[in-house]
Amino acid sequence: MAMIQDMMPTFELFQPASVADAVALLAKHGKDAWVLAGGMDSLDWFKDRVKRPRVVVDLSQIKELRGIRQQGDGVEIGAMTTLTEVATSSLIQSRYALLAQAARKVATPQIRHQGTLGGNVAQDTRCWYYRGGMPCYRAGGNTCYADTPTAMNREHCLFEADRCVAVSPSDTAPALIALDARFVIRNAKGERTVPAEEFFIGPKTDITRMTVLRPGDLLTAIRIPGTWAGARFYFEKVADREAWDFPLVNVASAMIVDGGVIKQARIAVGGVAARPLRLKAVEDSLKGEKPSEDVADLAGRTAIWGAKPLNYNHFKVLLMKNLVKRAVRGVKV
Helix, strand or coil: CCCCCCCCCCCEEECCCCHHHHHHHHHHHHHHEEEECCCCCHHHHHHCCCCCCCEEEECCCCHHHCCEEEECCEEEEECCCEHHHHHHCHHHHHHCHHHHHHHHCCCCHHHHHHCEHHHHHHCCCCCHHHHCCCCCHHHCCCCCCCCCCCCCCCCCCCCCCECECCCCCCCHHHHHHHCCCEEEEEECCEEEEEEHHHHECCCCCCCCCCECCCCCCEEEEEEECHHHCCCEEEEEEECCCCCCCCCCEEEEEEEEEECCEEEEEEEEEECCCCCCEECHHHHHHHCCCCCCHHHHHHHHHHHCCCCCCCCCCCHHHHHHHHHHHHHHHCCCC
């Protein structure tokens, strides 16, 4: 299907004032409904006429979805809290600087003022074949246009390709996985929480979705426990441009160091698979070790084990290795 850049197709717009009303609307309209957060990703889909929802549920009027509040020894962040609010929050900066740093790396100041944390983690892939309206596997077809001998797949995956080779584009997602966050989801049946690393799914699980969210589900908040508050953090994003660009690869790490030894570590990498990858083998290799050049080098080499580059993204293997290496090297005893 050719992409048409023209006026948006018409849809019925709802602007509920409460989570309960939003959930009721999503339950009523099911697959016909589209959840609108900051609109940074949604409006592109609408303008390109690739997505044509019959109903749009705009969350902008729901105050309970906004704000950053202390909860027990951790924090809860409303899904409609803007990326600017996350990046500049004194609470987030003092306890979870990793997330503040990741939020500051998203796009431009203008987009961060409008874009939300919930929208950033729930956004769809940037694969241009898919976003251009091609009938690929992810769009319900029977071909991956990015995985052919002549395809342009410089930005695509190294791991977990299963028909589709698209990647997750979020900068905040790896940070939330490293912080062991939990995502709060509401639907007509009630509320459930999902660990951050299980919120994102690959094509082997469901090729048409990038998260566990199904029609009728609403991401309401993200909770971060106190476990990793004040840990030693590292975040780095490599993109083709400094601003207004998505990551080629990004890395987020949280480590607890005691007596010069790494006691605990969580590391996640984005831009290399359809979901942000938690590097458990690397984390295990770091426990009990003193941060050093040799330990960092081993971590980098462990991280890329099993990578399967495509025609034009071999550079990502070395890039990922070096980012993980720097994440470990960046921990100061």
